Amino acid sequence: MSKSQHGKGPSLRLLRVGENVRHAISAILSRGDVQDKDLETASVTVSEVRISPDLRNATVFVMPLGGDAEGVVTKALNKNAAFIRGEMSKVVHMKYMPRLKFIIDDSFDEASHIDALLRDPRVQRDLERNGDARGNPGDEEE
Template sequence: MSKMFPQGGSPRQKKVGQLVQRSLYEYFTTTGFYEPELKGAFIDIPLVHVSQDLRHAKIFVTIMNTEDAKIAVKLLNELSQQIRRSITPKLNLRYSPELYFVIDTVPAEVRFLASYTPDQDEIPHISHQEEQDD
């Protein structure tokens, strides 16, 4: 990880990251966000890293139901100032972080297992339901 986005981060960074994540979910789902290029696309935000000074946020996104995720992320980055202005009132921070969208390349299962700490009694278990043909 770079200096701007150190791995782990302080409790404040994590809290602001969660706040940004929630605000973005709300923005994409309830505000009527519409871009013709993203029509029908589902945007998932599994992770947000915030810099130490809380002025930059790296938003990891998974984009489904679109032909090219790279083009969708490029569009989100072009719209980042508009998105930032929309979520700023909900953040209630002195400075709203600049938003940088990147494609999430880490599967959810890996992130889930990485959350395991040695103090836990059990290793987390991922259950997959197999489809059965009738």
């Protein structure tokens, strides 16, 4: 990584590799190649894959349909990570196949929380008050 890229996030190369890995894992899971009783009935969305700069580790953000309150699905995915990695190596060609770590993607919950906050009547009232103070120059007292 060059000195100019520090603090700017992942490079285009890392993003491209992460997207290729995401597609490969999604295909493996959708085909049902992983033989695990905890994953048989689960529908899992792979929302993002973050690759380390050395391309040796990958954090896979997943969201099981219906949630994963006890972490059953993520535990099963992490238990079968070596198998998924092996299947992935048939599709994604890299010098080193990254080690996979599956975690729950909580960005969906965070977005819902922010949306609920913005819809709160108290917040709406404050936003309307600030809009009137800034946006209507004809309402100023003389």
